[in-house]
Amino acid sequence: MDEISPLQRRADGSAGPIRRTALHDTLVNHLRDMIIEGDLEPGTRLHEGQLGEQLGVSRTPLREAIKYLASEGLVELVPSRGAIVKRFSPKDIHDMLTVLRTLEELAGRLACETATDAEIAHVRELHDEMIDRYKAADRLQYYKLNQDIHTAIARLAQNSSLIDIHAMLQTRLKRIRFIGHEGPEKWAAAIREHEEMITALEARDKDGLSEVLGRHLFNAWDRVRDSL
Amino acid sequence: MDEISPLQRRADGSAGPIRRTALHDTLVNHLRDMIIEGDLEPGTRLHEGQLGEQLGVSRTPLREAIKYLASEGLVELVPSRGAIVKRFSPKDIHDMLTVLRTLEELAGRLACETATDAEIAHVRELHDEMIDRYKAADRLQYYKLNQDIHTAIARLAQNSSLIDIHAMLQTRLKRIRFIGHEGPEKWAAAIREHEEMITALEARDKDGLSEVLGRHLFNAWDRVRDSL
DNA sequence: CTTTTGTATTCTGTATGCAGCATTTTTTGT
DNA sequence: ACAAAAAATGCTGCATACAGAATACAAAAG
Numbered sequence: 001m002d003e004i005s006p007l008q009r010r011a012d013g014s015a016g017p018i019r020r021t022a023l024h025d026t027l028v029n030h031l032r033d034m035i036i037e038g039d040l041e042p043g044t045r046l047h048e049g050q051l052g053e054q055l056g057v058s059r060t061p062l063r064e065a066i067k068y069l070a071s072e073g074l075v076e077l078v079p080s081r082g083a084i085v086k087r088f089s090p091k092d093i094h095d096m097l098t099v100l101r102t103l104e105e106l107a108g109r110l111a112c113e114t115a116t117d118a119e120i121a122h123v124r125e126l127h128d129e130m131i132d133r134y135k136a137a138d139r140l141q142y143y144k145l146n147q148d149i150h151t152a153i154a155r156l157a158q159n160s161s162l163i164d165i166h167a168m169l170q171t172r173l174k175r176i177r178f179i180g181h182e183g184p185e186k187w188a189a190a191i192r193e194h195e196e197m198i199t200a201l202e203a204r205d206k207d208g209l210s211e212v213l214g215r216h217l218f219n220a221w222d223r224v225r226d227s228l
Numbered sequence: 229m230d231e232i233s234p235l236q237r238r239a240d241g242s243a244g245p246i247r248r249t250a251l252h253d254t255l256v257n258h259l260r261d262m263i264i265e266g267d268l269e270p271g272t273r274l275h276e277g278q279l280g281e282q283l284g285v286s287r288t289p290l291r292e293a294i295k296y297l298a299s300e301g302l303v304e305l306v307p308s309r310g311a312i313v314k315r316f317s318p319k320d321i322h323d324m325l326t327v328l329r330t331l332e333e334l335a336g337r338l339a340c341e342t343a344t345d346a347e348i349a350h351v352r353e354l355h356d357e358m359i360d361r362y363k364a365a366d367r368l369q370y371y372k373l374n375q376d377i378h379t380a381i382a383r384l385a386q387n388s389s390l391i392d393i394h395a396m397l398q399t400r401l402k403r404i405r406f407i408g409h410e411g412p413e414k415w416a417a418a419i420r421e422h423e424e425m426i427t428a429l430e431a432r433d434k435d436g437l438s439e440v441l442g443r444h445l446f447n448a449w450d451r452v453r454d455s456l
Numbered sequence: 457c458t459t460t461t462g463t464a465t466t467c468t469g470t471a472t473g474c475a476g477c478a479t480t481t482t483t484t485g486t
Numbered sequence: 487a488c489a490a491a492a493a494a495t496g497c498t499g500c501a502t503a504c505a506g507a508a509t510a511c512a513a514a515a516g
Contacts, residue, residue, distance in 0.1 A: 022307040023469075024295070048498070058471045060288065063499090067252070067292045071299035073392070079250040080477055082498060095389040098338075099331070106330045161323040164301065165393055251499075277467070286501045291469090308507055310468060 027057065027065035035074050035085055036175045042087035046075060073172060090228040093176055094221060100169045101217040103162060104150065108209035111156035111201065120201055123152050127198045134191055143177065149194070153201070153213070182223040189219065255285065255293035263302050263313055264403045270315035274303060301400060321404055322449060328397045329445040331390060332378065336437035339384035339429065348429055351380050355426045362419055371405065377422070381429070381441070410451040417447065 034040045046066055048059045055062070066083045069075045075083045088096075130145035147170060154166040182190070193216040200208035262268045280290045294311045297303045303311045316324075358373035375398060382394040410418070421444040428437035 022305075024305070049496090059498095060470055060472090064292050064295045064469095068295045068299045071296045077250075077252070080498060092388060095387040098387060099334070099389045099393060102330055102334045103327070106327070110326075159323040159326060160320060161327045161397070165327060169389070275467080287468090288500060288502090308468060309509095 023057070023061055024065060024068075027055070027061055028068050030055065031065055031069055032072075032074060032171065035069075036171070038175070040085050042085050044085045045081075046083040046085070048082065072168060088172070088176070090225065093173070093224070093228075096169055096173055097217055097221050100166070100173070101214050103166050103169070104154070104213040104217060105210040107154045107157040107159075107162055107166065108201075108213045109206045110159060110162075111153050112204040112206040112209055114158045115156040115201075115204075119152075119156055123149060123156070123201060124198055126152060127194060130194070131191070134187070146190075146194075147174070147177075149197075153197075176224055186219075186223050190216070190223075193219070251285065251289050252292060252296075255283070255289055256296050258283065259293055259297055260300075260302060260399065263297075264399070266403065268313050270313050272313045273309075274311040274313070276310065300396060316400070316404070318453065321401070321452070324397055324401055325445055325449050328394070328401070329442050331394050331397070332382070332441040332445060333438040335382045335385040335387075335390055335394065336429075336441045337434045338387060338390075339381050340432040340434040340437055342386045343384040343429075343432075347384055351377060351384070351429060352426055354380060355422060358422070359419070362415070374418075374422075375402070375405075377425075381425075404452055405448075414447075414451050418444070418451075421447070 031040075031046075040046070048062055048066075052059050052062045066075060067077070070077045070083060074086055076086045077083050126145055126149050130142060130149060133141040133145055151167065151170065154163050157163070193212055196212040197209060197216070199205075200212060259268075268274070274294055276287045276290055276294075280287050283290070294303060295305070298305045298311060302314055304314045305311050354373055354377050358370060358377060361370040361373055379395065379398065382391050385391070421440055424440040425437060425444070427433075428440060
């Protein structure tokens with residue numbers, strides 16, 4: 001594992017009060033990103049001394065961040081042996097997708113009931129932009145907007161618990177989705193599903209939206225199952 | 229706030245290596261219980277020095293446990309002001325119950341497919357014992373077995389993600405359920421629903437089990453909404 | 457009497473130090 | 487030469503110490 005960017009702390013001598021957000025949050029987000037983006041592969045031990053030095057933080061706040069991530073399910077705590085990056089089996093992923101599917105179906109139904117027209121219009125904007133990124137074959141931005149759309153739909157449901165859990169599952173699966181690079185035809189199929197989604201949402205077609213969201217995630221499993 | 233039992237650490241002078249489980253887990257569970265059972269009411273600040281002294285632990289592991297619970301959603305971290313016990317609004321509870329309902333419906337369907345006869349028989353045992361506790365008007369044990377049954381059904385689904393999230397929501401709602409003491413007639417209705425449940429499960433009636441589980445939780449909302 | 461400002465105290469946030477457990481390496485006996 | 491035991495090393499777990507921020511209090515001005 002190569003160079004890892006230290007957190008934004010006194011990069012230079014000037015000690016201006018740069019840090020606006022609490023260090024804890026910064027650390028959590030940073031570690032989460034490192035795990036999602038593969039800087040820390042599954043099974044890797046989180047070496048407190050070493051990792052702390054790389055990030056320019058002492059062990060105490062680092063340990064606190066690790067405990068936080070442990071509760072999120074991204075790392076596993078082994079007594080007297082520290083923490084390791086959690087490894088997900090294909091079944092684990094399938095399980096998560098099953099739950100996520102159910103939650104998105106729920107979100108879709110609720111969204112059709114509670115969303116305002118303006119909110120739906122915003123999702124439409126995200127959708128159109130995603131289509132642009134698709135046409136430009138910009139996979140990274142496509143993925144990002146894809147996630148944003150699903151997150152946005154979850155938010156439309158106006159259910160905080162649903163939003164939280166949905167976000168948690170998305171985070172856990174993000175690492176997987178980074179890997180699953182489907183071929184052009186499957187990608188096109190995913191796009192068609194998204195077209196159906198936005199159509200159903202704008203029509204406030206509860207059952208239609210719920211159905212396509214479920215189907216979309218079911219197909220997502222097909223797309224990643226090979227590259228397990 | 230009155231006497232709080234210190235963790236099992238050198239209560240006397242003898243320093244025998246009593247502690248078998250990691251302190252972190254012990255602390256997390258202890259704090260969780262304190263929150264659920266109302267020793268720490270919503271809005272209470274978790275005073276690190278004071279709380280640590282009460283429990284006989286230094287601030288470091290205590291802070292780690294608090295961060296863990298923050299990720300679980302039981303406490304809220306306020307920058308530079310520590311942690312406070314999270315306060316749930318009626319809408320929050322309704323939101324949680326909505327999600328929980330969807331998850332239990334899913335669990336019911338999956339359980340009918342994947343559970344072994346032995347596992348179902350075990351749930352039946354729990355059920356019968358719960359009925360006994362009901363007839364004995366033993367509310368505490370009734371509640372405990374009630375939760376156990378719902379947890380058991382979630383486990384039958386053999387979906388680790390579902391089990392985890394279900395457990396998390398149950399934990400968050402446990403504090404609420406402690407309050408919601410319904411009257412005799414509503415209690416009897418809940419019992420009838422449970423009878424339906426076990427019948428549907430033994431018949432492996434997916435739709436039936438799913439339906440009654442959903443209805444049961446919907447009614448649960450009715451039972452607690454008054455004592456918000 | 458109210459408001460504002462300066463000071464003191466208290467608590468959080470971070471760093472460091474020490475003890476115990478795990479693991480690895482070395483040594484010793486067969 | 488191989489196995490088992492013992493020592494040594496490295497890391498985690500916990501406690502303590504220090505610095506900075508927030509709040510509470512007090513004094514002074516309007």
